[in-house]
Amino acid sequence: MLSRQLGAGALRNAVSAPSFRLKNPLAAPRAFAQVRNASSASSSSPLESFLNSRITLVSVSLFTAGSVAWYTHLYGSLPFISQVHASHASDEGLHPPAYPWSHGGPLDTFDHASIRRGYQVYREVCAACHSLDRIAWRNLVGVSHTTDEVKAMAEEIEYQDGPNDQGEMFMRPGKLADYMPPPYANEEAARAGNAGALPPDLSLIVKARHGGPDYIFALLTGYVDAPAGVEVREGMNYNPFFPGGAIGMARVLFDGLVEFEDGTPATTSQMAKDVVTFLHWSAEPELDERKKNGIKAVILFSALTLISLYVKRFKWTPLKNRKILYDPPVDKTH
Amino acid sequence: MAISTTIYNTFFRRNSVFVATIFTGAFAFGIGFDTAVTTFYDRWNKGKQWKDIRDKYVQPADE
Amino acid sequence: MAFNGLKKAVTLTPSVRTLPSGVPAAPLLNLAARAPADPHAHGASGPRSDVAPRWAGGVSRTSSGLVSKSYITLPSTTPFTARFIHTSVAVKSAPEVPDFSHYRANDNDSNRALSYFMVGSLGLVSASVAKSTVTEFLKTMSASADVLALAKVEVELASIPEGKNVVIKWRGKPVFIRHRTQAEIDEARDTKWQSLRDPESDEQRVKKPEWLIMLGVCTHLGCVPIGEAGDYGGWFCPCHGSHYDISGRARKGPAPLNLEIPAYDFNDAEGKVVIG
Numbered sequence: 076m077l078s079r080q081l082g083a084g085a086l087r088n089a090v091s092a093p094s095f096r097l098k099n100p101l102a103a104p105r106a107f108a109q110v111r112n113a114s115s116a117s118s119s120s121p122l123e124s125f126l127n128s129r130i131t132l133v134s135v136s137l138f139t140a141g142s143v144a145w146y147t148h149l150y151g152s153l154p155f156i157s158q159v160h161a162s163h164a165s166d167e168g169l170h171p172p173a174y175p176w177s178h179g180g181p182l183d184t185f186d187h188a189s190i191r192r193g194y195q196v197y198r199e200v201c202a203a204c205h206s207l208d209r210i211a212w213r214n215l216v217g218v219s220h221t222t223d224e225v226k227a228m229a230e231e232i233e234y235q236d237g238p239n240d241q242g243e244m245f246m247r248p249g250k251l252a253d254y255m256p257p258p259y260a261n262e263e264a265a266r267a268g269n270a271g272a273l274p275p276d277l278s279l280i281v282k283a284r285h286g287g288p289d290y291i292f293a294l295l296t297g298y299v300d301a302p303a304g305v306e307v308r309e310g311m312n313y314n315p316f317f318p319g320g321a322i323g324m325a326r327v328l329f330d331g332l333v334e335f336e337d338g339t340p341a342t343t344s345q346m347a348k349d350v351v352t353f354l355h356w357s358a359e360p361e362l363d364e365r366k367k368n369g370i371k372a373v374i375l376f377s378a379l380t381l382i383s384l385y386v387k388r389f390k391w392t393p394l395k396n397r398k399i400l401y402d403p404p405v406d407k408t409h
Numbered sequence: 410m411a412i413s414t415t416i417y418n419t420f421f422r423r424n425s426v427f428v429a430t431i432f433t434g435a436f437a438f439g440i441g442f443d444t445a446v447t448t449f450y451d452r453w454n455k456g457k458q459w460k461d462i463r464d465k466y467v468q469p470a471d472e
Numbered sequence: 473m474a475f476n477g478l479k480k481a482v483t484l485t486p487s488v489r490t491l492p493s494g495v496p497a498a499p500l501l502n503l504a505a506r507a508p509a510d511p512h513a514h515g516a517s518g519p520r521s522d523v524a525p526r527w528a529g530g531v532s533r534t535s536s537g538l539v540s541k542s543y544i545t546l547p548s549t550t551p552f553t554a555r556f557i558h559t560s561v562a563v564k565s566a567p568e569v570p571d572f573s574h575y576r577a578n579d580n581d582s583n584r585a586l587s588y589f590m591v592g593s594l595g596l597v598s599a600s601v602a603k604s605t606v607t608e609f610l611k612t613m614s615a616s617a618d619v620l621a622l623a624k625v626e627v628e629l630a631s632i633p634e635g636k637n638v639v640i641k642w643r644g645k646p647v648f649i650r651h652r653t654q655a656e657i658d659e660a661r662d663t664k665w666q667s668l669r670d671p672e673s674d675e676q677r678v679k680k681p682e683w684l685i686m687l688g689v690c691t692h693l694g695c696v697p698i699g700e701a702g703d704y705g706g707w708f709c710p711c712h713g714s715h716y717d718i719s720g721r722a723r724k725g726p727a728p729l730n731l732e733i734p735a736y737d738f739n740d741a742e743g744k745v746v747i748g
Contacts (some may be wrong), residue, residue: 091724092689177457182453182454183453183457184448184450184454184458185457185458186457187457187458187459187461188457188462188464189464190461211618211621213617213621217459218459220466221463221466223468224466246434252618252619252621252622338464342699365452366445367446367450370446370449370450371442371443371446371604374442375442375600375601376435376445376601378597379594379597379598381599381602382590382593382594383594385590386591388592389590389591392575396572398572413581413582413584413586414581414585416585416589417581417584417585417588420588420592421584421585421588421589421592425594426597428595430592431592431599432594432599433593435547435596435597435600436597436598438597438600439600439604450628466746467536
């Protein structure tokens with residue numbers, strides 16, 4: 076590249092040198108030095124000018140960089156650099172596809188009817204094994220249920236309270252301030268009831284798993300028979316989306332398992348979608364408000380940026396366009 | 410030109426009026442902006458939020 | 473914009489040369505001229521850099537005649553080069569400035585109004601954003617939702633028979649609810665409350681005359697008084713013997729104030745009282 080520029084520069088000098096010499100005879104000896112350079116400039120052919128052209132250089136560079144980037148995107152590693160993996164790809168679990176969630180977009184709220192159905196699925200199916208410790212009954216009010224509905228649901232469950240006047244603990248019906256009842260009294264009981272596997276708490280499960288809602292949905296709907304050669308221990312189930320492939324939880328969602336009050340057909344994928352929406356809400360109950368605040372913040376701060384730029388230019392204009400003039404003093408006797 | 414002069418004389422000439430305009434304007438702007446964004450947000454998410462489906466579940470006794 | 477290129481080449485004789493001795497010399501400058509007496513000068517001036525020093529040779533005389541004369545002949549190491557002064561700036565009698573009229577506003581009035589409007593808008597939006605920010609920060613200092621959820625207690629009133637006390641827990645403290653009989657109401661109202669230690673009428677202490685709701689914490693040292701006891705048919709604190717009447721007013725003993733009344737509301741539709 077350097078020699079190419081030099082050649083072009085020398086060529087230009089060689090062309091302009093004679094006229095320069097004519098114009099300014101005094102400078103003639105200096106011009107000779109440049110003419111000497113010009114003698115080393117090679118003659119150009121069409122091929123050479125094509126090879127030397129800037130466009131060729133840029134496009135070849137872009138093509139190379141693009142090919143490498145594309146390969147890396149496709150195969151996940153740089154080309155021609157071999158990698159050694161200690162683990163097999165199946166240990167990571169199958170990568171879940173991206174599903175078009177109703178709350179996926181930057182401006183989209185949760186589908187609250189879906190949250191309501193999802194709560195039903197959780198209550199009738201998941202709650203048999205999974206706790207939801209961080210959600211209180213009152214959290215459902217104004218999200219998926221009315222106050223009266225939630226009160227009625229809470230009162231069906233007995234909570235221990237106390238101590239009373241006699242210093243004894245007693246049972247009372249649930250209140251809005253109570254949290255969702257756990258299915259097991261403690262972790263040991265949960266493990267004992269599930270062949271040693273602890274069903275995780277679902278309050279923050281969408282945030283806690285790589286892939287988020289996509290992963291949970293894929294897991295719930297992804298139960299298949301183990302492929303040939305894969306051995307799954309007794310009591311375990313095969314799920315390609317679960318890291319390692321063998322999961323303690325069996326497939327729980329089957330068509331028609333629950334009956335939705337709004338008449339939505341309870342297919343497996345419908346129930347999975349609803350319960351994942353519900354779990355996503357329980358992990359991010361602030362999502363609706365957060366996205367609304369996001370709209371406001373983006374609008375306000377872009378407006379502030381634009382106006383600030385205008386005001387900066389406005390304030391700097393007299394400084395940048397200032398004309399400095401020397402006005403010599405008339406009184407020379409000073 | 411006449412309009413801009415009028416605006417200048419009304420709001421900008423006295424600094425006290427200018428600052429007062431800014432603060433009352435900020436108050437009005439805050440409310441208006443909130444309303445506008447909420448309106449847009451509710452329209453964009455029509456039928457998804459709780460307030461859109463609430464009517465289906467409220468018991469008649471409450472109404 | 474209008475820079476008319478004007479190039480000039482002027483040949484000047486050099487004003488400074490280097491002597492064969494290696495010392496610079498300026499034949500056209502009057503080196504004998506001394507600087508005017510400088511009142512701030514410090515002491516005698518040192519050797520001048522522009523005069524050949526004595527050791528470099530030359531002619532040395534005294535009053536008796538020539539003392540020494542030495543010549544050093546060296547070829548000049550500095551070639552003589554003609555130096556050209558090139559001026560790329562136009563030499564004109566008056567300075568020429570670019571034309572800035574393109575940048576000038578067409579209408580000064582509207583331009584002024586626009587500038588003030590933009591500055592005002594910046595202040596307006598900033599004030600709005602700052603207000604929202606401050607509000608959000610202040611919101612974090614208020615009670616969180618789970619605390620607020622526990623801050624209210626609902627009590628079914630229908631389950632409390634007339635003339636009975638009920639003690640419930642509210643924010644970790646006992647709350648007395650008494651369903652007063654008509655006789656008790658009359659007794660509470662007939663008391664000359666103006667002369668009491670903490671003068672309060674019964675009307676000030678209850679919202680409905682049959683329901684007396686108050687915090688069950690003795691105002692003396694925080695014990696829990698016993699109901700339906702004491703000299704005045706109300707409450708009696710077993711710790712230090714304070715007596716409260718059927719309106720919860722301190723009547724005897726060390727208690728300085730009446731029993732405190734929490735904030736509460738009646739929910740008539742469901743027959744409940746909401747404390748908090």
